[in-house]
Amino acid sequence: MNQHTPASGLHCAGLIGYCRAGFEKELAGELDDLAAEAGLIGYVRADPDAAYAVFETFEPTPLGDFGTATDWRRSVFARQLLPWFARIDDLPERDRATPIIAAVKASGQRFSGVVLDTPDTDEAKQRSGFCKRFTEPLTQALEKSGCLRTSRTGLPVLHVMFTSATTAWLAAGQPGQCSTWAMGVPRLRMPSNAPSRSTMKLAEAFMTLLDDSERDSILRAGQRAVDLGAAPGGWTWQLVHRGLRVTAIDNGPLRDTVMATEMVEHLRADGFTWRPPRPVDWMVCDMVEQPSRIASLMAEWVATGRCRYTIFNLKLPMKRRLEAVEQCRELIRKRLASVGPFDLRIKHLYHDREEVTAFLTLKR
Ligand code: SAM
DSSP states (O other): OOOOOOOTTOEEEEEEEEOOTTOHHHHHHHHHHHHHHTTOOEEEEOOTTSSEEEEEEEEEEEGGGGGGGGOGGGOSSOSEEEEEEEEEOSOOTTOOHHHHHHHHHHHTOOBSEEEEEOOSSHHHHTTHHHHHHHHHHHHHHHHHTTOBOTTOTTSOEEEEEEEETTEEEEEEEOTTTSOOSGGGOOOOOOOTTOSOTTHHHHHHHHHHHSOHHHHHHTSOTTOEEEEESOTTOHHHHHHHHTTOEEEEEOSSOOOHHHHTTSOEEEEOOOTTTOOOSSOEEEEEEOOOSOHHHHHHHHHHHHHTTSEEEEEEEEEOOSSOHHHHHHHHHHHHHHHHTTTOOEEEEEEOOTTOSSEEEEEEEEOO
């Protein structure tokens, strides 16, 4: 799934991750673990509500030494994850381009393009207009100075992350390693006839947790699905919209727009004890329950072949969120240890609040 093409020769100063404001501590914990696993020596920095966290190495380190630590899929809480190579403070308001170009030149790296980012905070969003206006002149200036090779595929994309009006972090987005959506957020529109906003969560999960070829090959019209905790029907709507037939389990009512599709069987039953008479392709679950209970139930369905693929939401406690995620991972690992290798992907989606969304399947 991943194509790891390190930018040859680039020396980096660490990792920068973007997250939802309020989740910096969790992201910092993950950056620390990823760096330690890659053998990188340094420290993490994360300010509360800054919407990003940084790992900084003590020494400039060849990008190749970061290994798969730069793969954004490996982090739950990072919407975007990038190796950074320079931080510029005191950018002059009247000429931000010159110091940025100097730092890019000094890196010795060429890039295929440039993207300007800001953290996802109300304060930083006020700079998004400036970022839009500045993209074109900065691109032209970088091209003129020989730092861009827009026709060369395989080169990293230059990310310029403005954490304040005068501070920019320069990072290298490697093909296949980072999110390709602006700020790591897929742009989705709320469908006008969907019954709830949480329909966006499953839509985003399909975009984020599956790659393009998986979306075609494992999510297909004509498949059968179960939706545990389905009411009012936002997730069921997403499945039906893709041509799947759905058994929706919930004591609550489903909206008429969903039932009118005639693709849905609604059963008023307990999602923890109900089991399908025959195996299904997909099971999705958005029941509000203890994350460990949900994780155990998901592992059970997959282990016993009741579903082939599952996407589920884990509601997190306000504190010790990372520990809760790790506990769920461990429960799933234990249950599936004797069954076979599995693929578990967990992400804190843009549409997730105090929760994360996961995909689980056995590897074939
Ligand atoms: N995914 C739904 C949507 O997009 O519209 C929203 C689901 S809502 C967050 C959680 C649902 O889980 C509620 O409708 C609740 O009735 C249901 N639920 C909670 N515990 C359940 C259980 N043990 N069995 C079945 N449904 C349950």
